[in-house]
Amino acid sequence: MFDPEMTINSGQMFLWEKHDCTWYGIYGNHILKFSTLLSKDMKSSTSLSNKNIEGGTIEYDSYPELKNWERWVFRSDDDLEKILSAFSNDLIIGKAIKKYYGLRLMRQEPCQCLLSFVCASNTSIFMIRRMLNNLSKKFGRKVIFDRKEFYTFPDARSLYKADLGELLSCGVGYRAKAIKSVAKSIALQHLDSEYLLSANYEDAKEELLKIYGIGNKIADCVLLFSLEQLEAFPIDIWISRALRMSYSWLFTNSPKFTQNNSLTERITPGRYKGISETVRKHFGKYSGYAQQYLYYYIRQDANRSW
DNA sequence: CGCCAGGCAACGG
DNA sequence: CCGTTGCCTGGC
Numbered sequence A: 001m002f003d004p005e006m007t008i009n010s011g012q013m014f015l016w017e018k019h020d021c022t023w024y025g026i027y028g029n030h031i032l033k034f035s036t037l038l039s040k041d042m043k044s045s046t047s048l049s050n051k052n053i054e055g056g057t058i059e060y061d062s063y064p065e066l067k068n069w070e071r072w073v074f075r076s077d078d079d080l081e082k083i084l085s086a087f088s089n090d091l092i093i094g095k096a097i098k099k100y101y102g103l104r105l106m107r108q109e110p111c112q113c114l115l116s117f118v119c120a121s122n123t124s125i126f127m128i129r130r131m132l133n134n135l136s137k138k139f140g141r142k143v144i145f146d147r148k149e150f151y152t153f154p155d156a157r158s159l160y161k162a163d164l165g166e167l168l169s170c171g172v173g174y175r176a177k178a179i180k181s182v183a184k185s186i187a188l189q190h191l192d193s194e195y196l197l198s199a200n201y202e203d204a205k206e207e208l209l210k211i212y213g214i215g216n217k218i219a220d221c222v223l224l225f226s227l228e229q230l231e232a233f234p235i236d237i238w239i240s241r242a243l244r245m246s247y248s249w250l251f252t253n254s255p256k257f258t259q260n261n262s263l264t265e266r267i268t269p270g271r272y273k274g275i276s277e278t279v280r281k282h283f284g285k286y287s288g289y290a291q292q293y294l295y296y297y298i299r300q301d302a303n304r305s306w
Numbered sequence B: 001c002g003c004c005a006g007g008c009a010a011c012g013g
Numbered sequence C: 001c002c003g004t005t006g007c008c009t010g011g012c
Helices: A004-012 A039-043 A069-073 A080-085 A091-099 A110-119 A125-139 A156-161 A164-168 A173-187 A193-198 A201-209 A216-226 A237-246 A255-259 A269-302
Strands: A016-019 A022-027 A030-038 A051-053 A056-063 A142-145 A148-151
Touching: A004 A022, A004 A030, A004 A269, A022 A148, A030 A069, A030 A142, A056 A069, A080 A269, A091 A269, A110 A125, A110 A173, A110 A216, A125 A148, A125 A156, A156 A173, A164 A173, A193 A201, A201 A216, A216 A269, A237 A269, A255 A269
Parallel strands: none
Antiparallel strands: A016 A022, A022 A030, A030 A056, A051 A056, A142 A148
């Protein structure tokens, strides 16, 4: 059964936090909220908008109100059985799915998603969250919800108009230039979300790559998490290692990739393209789901602190 | 102190 | 086209 907590902690989201039994998450201008209630307390039928999950119920809320956000954000309409069956010929993904069956993809607000992954370059989860929180405090809007203080995610216009010093004060470092560039593209509508959503994977990605500050990895993240491209398969250093270790048989045509044992392993643009094409051919049109299960699987084994 | 962390653009072969 | 290098910042 769906496990929202595991999903949030899987590393695809940055701005969610838990207070007692309640999770709060930033979705652009909105604060999303859900609480898990144990089934023992179900007799008190005060909660009307519950959806059953294994062993209990979840209560959803948001501010400002975003009706049925959970269906959109948690992708209730995905035909999971069909998607997962697409990987039935893959033993590793099969094991990952079995072990972490509650894991899902989540939809993210596109602008927030893009800027989040711009901040994510060459740093740790801890630092990413810090940068995003700083940006939100400085450029977002303060919101009181449940007597708690939140900040909405900054809109593109305010980040575009900010000067580099203001961005630097948020601790984003050399990413400031990229943040401004991406914010500009969004604010001036050089990035047309309508086109990106209607285009196929290759065309949408090509469009994203034109922007200063967006490379292969960031483009694939936003394509997968916000632009309805389930084919997108983000390749970071962790996925790259896992592919080399466990999928070397897929890369018999690119021995340079599997033979690379250097500690300063970096994924060059040309290499990224090759790996991407190979894995998408192997995993198919739902490659992004496979990526999530694989990613969580290897990160759990690595026992990272995040 | 040096090294490193969920990439990127710039630059030289 | 390919490979290498520097980069803000703070934790370790």
